[in-house]
Amino acid sequence: xxxxxxxxxxxxxxxxxxxxxxxxxxxxxxxxxxxxxxxxxxxxxxxxxxxxxxxxxxxxxxxxxxxxxxxxxxxxxxxxxxxxxxxxxxxxxxxxxxxxxxxxxxxxxxxxxxxxxxxxxxxxxxxxxxxxxxxxxxxxxxxxxxxxxxxxxxxxxxxxxxxxxxxxxxxxxxxxxxxxxxxxxxxxxxxxxxxxxxxxxxxxxxxxxxxxxxxxxxxxxxxxxxxxxxxxxxxxxxxxxxxxxxxxxxxxxxxxxxxxxxxxxxxxxxxxxxxxxxxxxxxxxxxxxxxxxxxxxxxxxxxxxxxxxxxxxxxxxxxxxxxxxxxxxxxxxxxxxxxxxxxxxxxxxxxxxxxxxxxxxxxxxxxxxxxxxxxxxxxxxxxxxxxxxxxxxxxxxxxxxxxxxxxxxxxxxxxxxxxxxxxxxxxxxxxxxxxxxxxxxxxxxxxxxxxxxxxxxxxxxxxxxxxxxxxxxxxxxxxxxxxxxxxxxxxxx
RNA sequence: GGCGGCGUAGCCAAGUGGUAAGGCAGAGGUCUGCAAAACCUUUAUUCAGCGGUUCAAAUCCGCUCGCCGCCUCCA
Numbered sequence: 001x002x003x004x005x006x007x008x009x010x011x012x013x014x015x016x017x018x019x020x021x022x023x024x025x026x027x028x029x030x031x032x033x034x035x036x037x038x039x040x041x042x043x044x045x046x047x048x049x050x051x052x053x054x055x056x057x058x059x060x061x062x063x064x065x066x067x068x069x070x071x072x073x074x075x076x077x078x079x080x081x082x083x084x085x086x087x088x089x090x091x092x093x094x095x096x097x098x099x100x101x102x103x104x105x106x107x108x109x110x111x112x113x114x115x116x117x118x119x120x121x122x123x124x125x126x127x128x129x130x131x132x133x134x135x136x137x138x139x140x141x142x143x144x145x146x147x148x149x150x151x152x153x154x155x156x157x158x159x160x161x162x163x164x165x166x167x168x169x170x171x172x173x174x175x176x177x178x179x180x181x182x183x184x185x186x187x188x189x190x191x192x193x194x195x196x197x198x199x200x201x202x203x204x205x206x207x208x209x210x211x212x213x214x215x216x217x218x219x220x221x222x223x224x225x226x227x228x229x230x231x232x233x234x235x236x237x238x239x240x241x242x243x244x245x246x247x248x249x250x251x252x253x254x255x256x257x258x259x260x261x262x263x264x265x266x267x268x269x270x271x272x273x274x275x276x277x278x279x280x281x282x283x284x285x286x287x288x289x290x291x292x293x294x295x296x297x298x299x300x301x302x303x304x305x306x307x308x309x310x311x312x313x314x315x316x317x318x319x320x321x322x323x324x325x326x327x328x329x330x331x332x333x334x335x336x337x338x339x340x341x342x343x344x345x346x347x348x349x350x351x352x353x354x355x356x357x358x359x360x361x362x363x364x365x366x367x368x369x370x371x372x373x374x375x376x377x378x379x380x381x382x383x384x385x386x387x388x389x390x391x392x393x394x395x396x397x398x399x400x401x402x403x404x405x406x407x408x409x410x411x412x413x414x415x416x417x418x419x420x421x422x423x424x425x426x427x428x429x430x431x432x433x434x435x436x437x438x439x440x441x442x443x444x445x446x447x448x449x450x451x452x453x454x455x456x457x458x459x460x461x462x463x464x465x466x467x468x469x470x471x472x473x474x475x476x477x478x479x480x481x482x483x484x485x486x487x488x489x490x491x492x493x
Numbered sequence: 494g495g496c497g498g499c500g501u502a503g504c505c506a507a508g509u510g511g512u513a514a515g516g517c518a519g520a521g522g523u524c525u526g527c528a529a530a531a532c533c534u535u536u537a538u539u540c541a542g543c544g545g546u547u548c549a550a551a552u553c554c555g556c557u558c559g560c561c562g563c564c565u566c567c568a
Contacts, residue, residue, distance in 0.1 A: 031568075044568035074566075156563075162495055163564055205566085227568030228498095234567090257568070258498095264560065268567060295516075296506065301499080301561075311505065311517045318516080321530075348532095366507090375507050378515035385515095385532085392524090392532050464526060471528065482529050491529075 003058070003368045005223075006299060008231060008254040009155055013370055018222055019252060024060040025221030026052065027213040027251075029230055030112070032069040033093035034078045037100050038274035039289075039304055040260045040267045044227050046290055047257040047298040047371075049106045049420060051225070054367050057418050064109040065216045067209065068094055071116050071202050076191060086192045090116075100277045104286050105420045111216050115208035119194045122203045122211040125245050126183045126196075134244040138174040140186030140199050146179045149240045155254060156232045163232075181237050183207050206237035210250075214242065224251040231256060258301045267304065275304070285433060287421055288313045294373040294419060315381075316421070317433060322384045323412055324426035325391050326405050343398035348390040353404055355386040359411050363418075373419065380415060383408065437492035443477045452481065452488050 003016040018024050028048045031041055045066075052064045070090035079086040094114075115122075126142055129135040134148045146152045146160075153159060160179060182204035187193035193200040213221065219242070226235065235254065242250040259266045262273040280289060292312035296302040345353060359379055366376035387408050394401060416422030424432070438445060451470050458466040471481055478493045 029568075032566090038568090040568050042568090047568090072566090156496085158496060158564080164495090225568095228562075229567050232563065233565090259562075259568075261561080266562070266567090270565095270567075292505095300506090303505085307517095308505065314518095315516055325531085372507075374516095375514075378507065381515050388531055389533090459526085462526085468527060475528085480529050483525080483527095484530090493529095 004370055005253055005255065006370045008256050009251075011157065014253070016222075016253065018060065019220060022059070022061055024055050024062045024223065025065075025217035026055070026062060026223040026225070027065045027067075027209070027217060027221065028109075028224070029209060029226035029234065030067045030069065031093075031097055032072050032074060033090050033097060034072065034074040035093060035269075036096055036276045036278060038267060038269075038276050039280060040227070040274065042100070042104060042277050042280075042289065043260050043293050043302065044225075044257050045101060045106055046104060046293050046420070048225050048255075050294070050298075050373060050418065051223070051255070051371055052109070053107055053418050053420065054371065058364070062110070063217060065111045065113065065213060066109040067212050068097070068112065068114045069205070069208065070094065070114045071192060072205060090114075096278075103281055104277065104290065105423060107420075113212045113216065115203065115212070118208060118211045118215060119203065121215050122207050123184075123196050125207060125211055125214070125241065128245045129183065129241065132244060134240075135183055136176065137198055138176075140201065141174055141182055142184035142198055143175055143180040144183050144237065144240060144244075145176060146181070146240065147177055149244050151243070152179075152240050153232075153236060155236050155239060158232075181206065181233065183241070206234055207241055209234075209238050210241040210245070213238075214246070219246040220249050221251060223253050223255055225255040225257070228256045228258060257298045258296075261301050261303045262305075264301075264303065280309075283436075284309050284313065285316075285429070285436070287423070287429070288316055290420055291316045291377075294377060294421075297374055298371055313433065317430065319380065319384055319412075319422075320426045320429050322387055322391075323409065323422065324430060326387060326409050327426055329391060329397055329405055330402065330409065343400055345400060345404070346390075346393060348386070348393045349401060349404060352386040352390040352408070355383050356404065356407050356411060359383050360414065363415055367418065376415070376419070380412070383411070434492055437478075441477055441479070441492065443474075443479065448474065448479055448490055452490065455481075456488065 004013045005016050006013050026048075028044075031037060048064075048066075052062060055062045068090075071086065075086050075089050079089045082089070126135060129144065130137070130142070133145075135142055135144050153163065163179065184196060184198055184201050184207075185204055186199055186201040191202070193202055213224070224235065224238075231254075239250050261267060262275075265271065265273065267274045277289075288309060289312075292304075292308055293302065295312060295315070362379045363376045366372045366379060369375070387405075390401075390404075397405065412422050451474060455467045455470040458464075458470070474481060474490070480491045480493055482489045482491060
């Protein structure tokens with residue numbers, strides 16, 4: 001089954017054929033580093049992290065480039081506000097971004113270039129564009145003349161007329177056409193600047209991506225990704241620059257992720273309705289956030305709320321609880337060889353074996369269909385149910401059963417390398433969730449343990465009334481007791 | 494105003510022509526001294542509404558209603 005991806009350029013799902021067999025070049029627009037990242041950034045980065053991981057998983061040699069935009073108006077403004085060099089701001093938020101992505105469990109891209117390290121390449125492209133008549137100088141600035149590129153707006157599928165109809169047309173006296181955009185901006189005194197054939201200045205926003213992608217991936221490469229909101233103008237302008245300069249196709253498959261919404265509205269800085277990644281991670285586990293993001297298709301909008309995060313956590317707990325039980329069965333078994341002779345699997349076992357046999361193929365089939373993570377997680381949940389059933393119906397496990405459970409464990413580990421989940425030992429993850437919940441309780445774990453001990457004595461003495469009193473008392477505090485043959489443990493509701 | 498997308502159970506969500514995955518929540522049951530977890534059963538004759546095409550539509554077409562996005566920095 002071949003990988004099929006939705007290409008924004010064609011508006012259709014297409015079978016992916018790499019430019020060079022066995023290799024993939026992929027560029028994703030990173031962040032402008034002037035503030036902490038919010039959940040929208042988390043989604044974009046997680047989505048492309050999964051795509052990166054899956055491409056590697058199916059055997060491609062992937063070169064993944066994700067840039068930092070470290071020079072920009074907003075960075076300069078922020079630097080002025082704090083009266084520091086722009087570099088201080090850029091470096092601070094690059095560090096913050098790296099920390100956030102690390103906590104979210106993102107795989108490191110192959111290259112993470114900074115715009116300011118590629119000024120030379122940027123200038124070269126602008127010179128080429130000027131030489132070819134696609135750009136013109138105007139009062140120290142250099143603009144791209146969109147009229148010279150007939151295919152302009154092919155990505156967003158609109159026409160110049162449609163774009164301008166009703167749109168606020170800012171009259172840029174410096175521009176020949178209001179739709180023209182800056183390739184190079186002259187700098188005001190005191191602003192960061194680089195020398196160029198057009199005087200001191202800095203690059204426009206779009207040109208850096210053309211320069212960096214060409215540097216690391218060549219003139220034509222396979223995937224270019226980013227949020228939907230980058231389609232216009234950013235990606236449209238990148239196409240105009242790169243294709244006009246190089247005279248060949250820029251990107252073969254354009255991928256765009258959907259937004260994170262708050263109450264059905266786009267989360268954004270300008271609306272002020274955003275949550276930073278670090279704020280969310282104070283309360284929720286990184287894998288929980290990842291789970292929530294993976295539970296919807298990457299192109300659909302996703303609503304962000306505590307309720308959705310809570311549900312995601314419950315769902316992940318279900319998976320981890322199952323894996324913990326599998327680990328238990330796998331390690332708690334006597335290693336002696338005098339286990340029951342070659343057993344035949346009970347019905348639940350045969351059903352599980354069937355699920356296990358199909359799990360990875362079905363998982364891949366889902367991922368092959370434009371990275372359908374929501375469907376792929378459905379496959380995992382079905383495996384969880386079959387596993388739990390088998391566990392619940394088996395008293396003891398023979399070699400056949402144990403090898404089946406080991407396969408369950410392996411398939412989750414395998415799917416986990418693609419989804420970026422199940423990185424922790426199940427019991428550890430569950431303990432982490434438990435203690436996070438316990439923070440909000442009015443009772444300490446020590447007290448809970450003491451009450452459990454008292455209850456155990458009462459129960460031994462068949463004093464169930466006292467035992468139940470203690471259970472109810474703890475329940476009132478949100479503590480559930482779990483009795484088992486091994487003793488009593490507790491969990492937080 | 495122009496262009497585009499979406500509307501699937503109480504909630505989240507997959508499904509783009511063949512008769513509705515999965516998760517959460519709910520109900521009943523098994524297990525348990527009682528619970529919890531787990532398991533079993535159950536919860537949309539129906540996919541915003543109305544019409545059309547087809548042997549067959551949530552899936553294609555048209556219209557209506559509602560929500561959202563882009564057209565300006567934005568993941």
